[in-house]
Amino acid sequence: MRQARFPVDEPLSRRPEALAGPARLDGFSRGPELRCAQTAEALGWDAAVDEALADLDHGSWRGRSLAEVDQNELLAWMTDPDAAPHGGEPVSAVLKRVADWLDRQGDVGRLGVVTSPAVARAAILAALAAPAAAFWRVDIAPLTVTQLTGSPGRWTVRETGLPLG
Incomplete structure (x- = not known):
């Protein structure tokens, strides 16, 4: 994201030696x-891959900068x-996908999740x-913690933007 390009499946721009998670x-x-x-891995987590936590699919814009895409389409x-x-x-699809994922969490206890800013935004919304229009009004910085508490249908945003590690 440092180059202001739509994500592809790039590695971290700076690989941390170790991070301290919750x-x-x-x-x-x-x-x-x-x-x-x-x-x-930097957190020391053996995290299961969950496709519902995938970043928003940017289609043909993957790897391109904002200036490289049609501005009317971007708008x-x-x-x-x-x-x-x-x-x-x-x-709207990522919002539904993440809301459905939250609804399936039931009694999971304290779950640590590593995902993209788009998924964190969707969870907050x-x-x-x-409303979906608020999606772009939530800023999620890299390597920060967003914490939700509650259960399906009763989620609360406890905090967001806490630096990780």
């Missing part, structure tokens, strides 16, 4: 991307949650029952 976790999951695997994508001019996944 203490006392009962399980670990991660998105399928290489950067998620590397972050989980449509950022203002219409159902738009997918890149041929990938619309924002699901917890707040916020």
Whole structure:
């Protein structure tokens, strides 16, 4: 993300030697991307891959900068949650996918998850029952912690933006 390009499946730009994650976790999951695997490894987590935690699919825009994509298409994508001019996944689909994932969590205890900013945004919107239009209004910095508490249908955003490690 340092180069302001849509993600492909790039490695971390800086591989941390070790990170300290939240203490006392009962399980670990991660998105399928290489950067998620590397972050989980740096945390010392043997995290199970969960496709529901995959980053938003940017389709034909993968690897391209904002300046390299059609600006009218970009505007449509950022203002219409159902738009997918890149041929990938619309924002509304990632919102539904993550909300469904949260609904399936049941009694999992304290679960540590490594995923993308898009999935963290979607989880926050699901917890707040916020509209899809709020997706771009949540800023998730790399290597930060977002913590949700509760259970399906009753999620609360406890904190977000806490530096990891």
